Amino acid sequence: MGGGGGGGGGGGVVKDVGSKAQLDEALHGAAPVVVHFWASWCEASKQMDQVFAHLATDFPQALFLRVEAEEQPEISEAYAVAAVPYFVFFKDGKSVDKLEGANPSILANRVAKVAGSTSLVESASPASLGIAAGPTVLEAVKDMAKENNSSKNENANSDLSGLTTRLWQLVNSHPVFLFMKGSPEQPRCGFSRKVVEILKDEGVEFGSFDILTDNEVREGMKKFSNWPTFPQLFCKGELLGGGDIAVAMHESGELKDVFRDHGVPINSKETKVAESAKDVSETSIPEKGGGISDSTGLNVELASRLRTLVNSSPVIIFMKGRPEEPKCGFSHKVIEILQQEKVAFESFDILSDDEVRQGLKIFSNWSSYPQLYIGGELIGGSDIVMEMLKSGELKKILAEKGIVPKVTLEDRLKNLVTSSPVMLFMKGTPDAPRCGFSSKVVNALQDEGISFGSFDILTNEEIRQGLKTYSNWPTYPQLYYKGELIGGCDIVLELQNSGELKSTLSE
Structure with a gap:
């Protein structure tokens, strides 16, 4: 080109x-x-x-x-x-x-x-x-x-039209969702039947979609998930994998761990009994000499190896697969976040070493993967990393550990107010405002056909308080244009009533 x-x-x-x-x-x-x-x-x-x-x-x-x-x-x-x-x-x-x-x-x-x-x-x-x-x-x-x-x-x-949105809505319609051939009552292939049996055995409720009834969804899901076959199992909107992976995760106990870590309700009493038994058995990892470490219950040699691994890089992710080829949606999500934040990191494929895979669960007291460590300390899995990204906490920890340059609160505020030509700091989101004043400003901007970015100040107390000083404006919402404060609800409504709102935000 x-x-x-x-x-x-x-x-x-x-x-x-x-x-x-x-x-x-x-x-x-x-x-x-x-x-x-x-x-x-x-x-x-x-x-x-x-x-x-x-x-x-x-x-x-x-x-x-x-x-x-x-x-x-x-x-x-x-x-x-x-x-x-x-x-x-x-x-x-x-x-x-x-x-x-x-x-x-x-x-x-x-x-x-x-x-x-x-x-x-x-x-x-x-x-x-x-x-x-x-x-x-x-x-x-x-x-x-x-x-x-x-x-x-x-x-x-x-804006929410199209196949992509429909697929996104489907995978997020239930905490656990299965794209399969047939229905849970009448599976139309052996792999789909096996995954249905596994989910029932795990004691979780799940939604499902029969891909044989809709070819658009069938073909679209292959691209949406970057997974060519069915069934496809999702948890909290992220792809876990197909039939083989679901079976392997079930047999190793990891599927239960994923559901538990992501807050999926478990209904089966038998599952809880099996879980307790598994927890006991997993702590009994064979010794290789050197006795048992008091702190973790692991043998000393394995505990030492794990300690060396988690400290082998300032940022390391224990994941399924490699960064170029993640083997589960949750691992892929954390890799995307690290790359988006331009963080240098190392990785370890836990599918390649079962001793590390099982031992790290006990060492970290975290039962599923991926696991992200910064400076030798466990941060958590994909949900926690995502929340920390949204709140700005991830960047803060990376800066404190000297992995990325330290960003001052003033720098963060300056970046935020200029992140969109028209930027609204509000309570809630444009789709779900959390106060009447914020709702009125959103309506005014949408009525005038003005595209805008937004930030929910209820999600970050540091931003909420800091912006009051930065802008010398004590209340919310606050509307900015090209980094300059326009004002709050009253001013926006006055500009709309006088017919000046659109011209003010496009000068």
Whole structure:
């Protein structure tokens, strides 16, 4: 792919950007510009890159550019790119929208809004949008074009259309969910029957979907989970694996540990009895000389080996598989977080060493995998790492241990208020505001068709208190534009009533 340039549209070709000057030159042209920030290690980036290329073909009057986020830090920092895939949309040289994450439907919507026209969209064939997008994306693009770029009518439902959202909703509809052939009462293949038997034996309630009844879901799930066969077993929205992995985890007792660590209710009394028996048996790992360590109950040699392993790198993850090829969804999630935070780490594949796999559960008093250690201390599994990422605690610990540069509270606040051109600090989320004032501001922004980022100040007391001092504004919500405070609820409503809200947030 060639370098980007100014002037007209891209003629259906995606161009790579090699410098900030090159991007700035492209933005001075008359054509709308869509920029995809990507990374070579990110599977979601690769999938969205295919959709991006197809959209470039369908909207040749726009300029489609790619920026490798880690190779071009100056550009990434300029547009507050914290994760990939990430898209920024420009019109008349100004950033007018952004999109984080892999959602083909929403990407097609936003492209159509910036560069679309009804005639172009209606002439596009479903095939030209690629397999990853599919007919649902075409419909979303047509709907957006028919609105004549009127974002006033855009709502959460239009953004939540498409197969990807349907699949996401399915895997998150129950704490434990099984995609299978047939139903739990009438399985249509031996592997599906075996997993149903295992889940009943484990004493957990689960939802299921018969993939034989819906070919769109059947084919879509193979890409969604990056797993080619069925059944597929999910826990708390993360793929555990197929029939073989479910059987192995059940037989080793690890499936029970995963359910317990993720708060899945266990109903079977027999399971609890078996669990107690397993806990006793697991502590009796054969000695290899040197006696038993008082602190863990492990033999001294194994305890020493585990202690050496957890301290072998400032950051180490004990996982299923390798970072390039994780063997479970929870391990994959933690790897994504570490890579997103640009943390150097080592890994250990616990599937390759059963002595470490069983011994570390006792050593750490943590019964499932992955397990993340920082500075020799256990942080936890995927749920805890995810919560720490959201609250900022992960970055704080990494800084305290000297693994990443220390970030002051003022730096964090500055990064937050500039993380989106329009940024709202509120109680709750736009979908579920937790106070009337926050709800009114969200409604005002949505009524005006204004895209905005948000932060729930109820999730982080340090941010909640610190921002009051930073902004010299004692209450919430607080609305910012390009890093500058606009004000709270009253000011936003006054601007809306006078017809100045949209112009104020697009100057």
